[in-house]
Amino acid sequence: MENMGSFYGMFVDPCSRACRVILIWCCLSILVHSSLGSKTRHFKWEVEYMYWSPDCIEGVVMGINGQFPGPTIRGHAGDTIVVELTNKLHTEGVVIHWHGIRQLGTPWADGTASISQCAINPGETFVYRFKVDKAGTYFYHGHFGMQRSAGLYGSVIVEVGEGEREGFHYDGEFNLLLSDWWHKSVHEQEVSLSSKPFRWIGEPQTLLINGRGQYNCSLAAQC
Numbered sequence: 001m002e003n004m005g006s007f008y009g010m011f012v013d014p015c016s017r018a019c020r021v022i023l024i025w026c027c028l029s030i031l032v033h034s035s036l037g038s039k040t041r042h043f044k045w046e047v048e049y050m051y052w053s054p055d056c057i058e059g060v061v062m063g064i065n066g067q068f069p070g071p072t073i074r075g076h077a078g079d080t081i082v083v084e085l086t087n088k089l090h091t092e093g094v095v096i097h098w099h100g101i102r103q104l105g106t107p108w109a110d111g112t113a114s115i116s117q118c119a120i121n122p123g124e125t126f127v128y129r130f131k132v133d134k135a136g137t138y139f140y141h142g143h144f145g146m147q148r149s150a151g152l153y154g155s156v157i158v159e160v161g162e163g164e165r166e167g168f169h170y171d172g173e174f175n176l177l178l179s180d181w182w183h184k185s186v187h188e189q190e191v192s193l194s195s196k197p198f199r200w201i202g203e204p205q206t207l208l209i210n211g212r213g214q215y216n217c218s219l220a221a222q223c
């Protein structure tokens with residue numbers, strides 16, 4: 001056995017030393033190249049219900065840091081996004097799904113209640129940490145109960161990586177978030193849609209663009 005050890009040692013050692021150096025060099029250069037210019041972007045969010053008038057009728061919406069729609073996340077491909085989210089709702093859990101983000105290596109940050117994580121309880125804080133690896137226009141939204149319909153959503157805009165060029169030219173950029181808006185509370189909507197017999201909640205009263213819409217206020221008494 002002793003002889004076998006020295007036999008292998010003779011053939012493995014000189015080669016493996018060189019291989020190891022090359023391997024370490026390759027790993028380091030990949031690491032340096034992939035992290036070059038990429039940043040970690042931190043956000044601190046508080047989710048809560050608040051009074052708001054998306055059209056001319058005041059109601060309750062779900063907002064983030066007092067904003068509806070929620071704050072826009074901007075970054076570059078390769079950046080790491082860190083969202084420290086505190087649930088300030090009194091009686092509901094909350095999660096945020098990052099729609100279109102692939103979550104490679106971070107499935108626990110996908111934000112689907114009871115699938116990739118437990119809902120964040122009232123008063124609790126959860127930290128989402130994930131990489132945005134591809135340029136594009138995405139959005140995030142609540143993925144618990146009716147919270148997206150209540151207004152828990154916003155944009156995620158990922159520019160091409162630092163130092164990279166876009167494949168086409170354009171003169172400007174407009175970010176449009178379109179959504180339906182009902183004057184009935186999401187709780188009433190939820191009870192209607194899940195009741196037996198089923199109760200249709202009707203068409204939305206307003207189409208919101210970036211959280212704002214126009215409604216004929218003279219019709220308010222009828223809805």
Ligand SMILES: [Cu+2]
Pocket residue numbers: 097098099100141
């Ligand atoms: Cu989605």
